[in-house]
Amino acid sequence: MDTIKIGLIGCGNISAAYLRTAQTFRILEAWACADLDPARAKARAEEFGVPRACSVEELLADPEIQIVVNLTTPQAHAEVSLAAIAAGKHVYSEKPLAVTLADGRRILEAAADKGARVGCAPGTFLGGGLQTCRKLIDEGAIGRPVACTAFMMSHGHEGWHPDPAYYYRPGAGPMFDMGPYYLTALTTLLGPVTQVAGMAGIQIPERTITSQPKYGQKILVETPDHVTGTMAFANGAIGTIITTFATWHSQLPFIEIYGTEATLSVPNPNSLAGPVRICLAGEREWRDVPLTHGHTDSRNMWGIGVADMAHAIAADRPHRAGGAQAYHVLELMHGFLESWQRGCYQRIESTFERPAPLPMHLPEDALDG
Numbered sequence: 593m594d595t596i597k598i599g600l601i602g603c604g605n606i607s608a609a610y611l612r613t614a615q616t617f618r619i620l621e622a623w624a625c626a627d628l629d630p631a632r633a634k635a636r637a638e639e640f641g642v643p644r645a646c647s648v649e650e651l652l653a654d655p656e657i658q659i660v661v662n663l664t665t666p667q668a669h670a671e672v673s674l675a676a677i678a679a680g681k682h683v684y685s686e687k688p689l690a691v692t693l694a695d696g697r698r699i700l701e702a703a704a705d706k707g708a709r710v711g712c713a714p715g716t717f718l719g720g721g722l723q724t725c726r727k728l729i730d731e732g733a734i735g736r737p738v739a740c741t742a743f744m745m746s747h748g749h750e751g752w753h754p755d756p757a758y759y760y761r762p763g764a765g766p767m768f769d770m771g772p773y774y775l776t777a778l779t780t781l782l783g784p785v786t787q788v789a790g791m792a793g794i795q796i797p798e799r800t801i802t803s804q805p806k807y808g809q810k811i812l813v814e815t816p817d818h819v820t821g822t823m824a825f826a827n828g829a830i831g832t833i834i835t836t837f838a839t840w841h842s843q844l845p846f847i848e849i850y851g852t853e854a855t856l857s858v859p860n861p862n863s864l865a866g867p868v869r870i871c872l873a874g875e876r877e878w879r880d881v882p883l884t885h886g887h888t889d890s891r892n893m894w895g896i897g898v899a900d901m902a903h904a905i906a907a908d909r910p911h912r913a914g915g916a917q918a919y920h921v922l923e924l925m926h927g928f929l930e931s932w933q934r935g936c937y938q939r940i941e942s943t944f945e946r947p948a949p950l951p952m953h954l955p956e957d958a959l960d961g
């Protein structure tokens with residue numbers, strides 16, 4: 593198999609997961625690492641045997657690299673993705689696509705001008721858990737979807753992330769940081785949204801870091817740490833979402849989809865795995881649904897969206913974790929905050945084609961039938 597060389601920009605916390613992904617999918621060849629902090633790029637390259645550790649400029653000028661994987665913090669996503677596109681590369685970015693809608697549009701337009709592909713995390717909907725849910729819904733196992741709920745309940749990241757301040761700045765917070773997992777899952781399962789409403793607030797304005805090495809430092813919260821939203825899907829379903837960094841405990845599910853014939857319990861969308869459960873109309877017992885698809889190893893396949901983009905380039909087909917859906921998700925997240933700030937419903941202008949489902953019975957290394 594011919595490999596596709598990737599260059600990572602941003603060699604912080606999540607970069608190891610992408611480098612493990614490149615070791616898992618044979619089509620990917622991790623070729624270069626770059627970071628504003630050269631020591632981080634060097635350390636990751638050494639750890640994973642990546643041939644080059646270099647500056648961002650050198651990485652972008654390297655003709656070997658086809659896909660730039662943008663693993664910088666959200667505030668740098670647009671700048672780095674635009675630079676990669678300008679350098680003639682395809683780009684796959686960590687979420688969110690950008691902080692502002694204007695920057696999101698700029699990325700999609702620049703890519704269209706250059707004939708470059710834009711991909712964006714999360715790719716978790718390519719995992720066996722969410723692909724099984726997709727198959728069940730598409731086959732009518734729950735009847736007509738009428739509603740869905742999604743809950744991301746947490747107390748934030750200052751207890752484990754080594755440098756958590758960015759999570760409390762605009763472009764992050766619970767909605768922009770974790771919302772993409774939930775909204776990408778929901779829109780993959782149910783399609784695009786036409787209107788949203790939201791309510792939000794900064795509920796715990798000062799955080800104390802309890803992870804190392806910044807233990808004891810304070811973070812002033814600059815963006816809502818509790819965001820709730822309602823959504824009208826184009827297919828008629830009505831959705832409810834809560835994302836929060838302001839709660840300690842909860843017993844709410846991750847995602848449920850309610851249909852005329854059954855309720856589907858969807859696994860954690862921040863994972864590739866199951867379990868998937870269904871409870872049929874008129875029954876009381878939940879049944880475990882055996883997964884119909886593989887690719888459940890979240891640790892070693894986290895960057896599965898990049899692997900799918902590489903296969904898509906090789907097969908000249910659309911890639912699945914695409915820019916149009918990522919922009920739609922970005923518009924939803926802004927929509928919740930706009931609605932809250934303006935006290936009115938927010939129309940959603942963008943739309944997208946649902947990514948093609950994965951075929952069943954694929955070998956773990958493959959993403960095409």
Ligand SMILES: NC(=O)c1ccc[n+]([C@@H]2O[C@H](COP(=O)([O-])OP(=O)(O)OC[C@H]3O[C@@H](n4cnc5c(N)ncnc54)[C@H](O)[C@@H]3O)[C@@H](O)[C@H]2O)c1
Binds near residue numbers: 686769
């Ligand atoms: N940490 C996680 O568990 C996790 C999980 C899923 C997704 N993500 C996403 O991945 C992205 C990165 O998160 P992280 O936790 O790895 O952050 P991090 O702070 O650990 O690492 C980010 C790295 O990007 C570098 N960087 C920032 N701006 C840059 C620029 N302009 N050019 C080159 N390098 C630059 C920084 O020096 C740093 O090394 C974020 O978008 C985050 O939402 C993180």
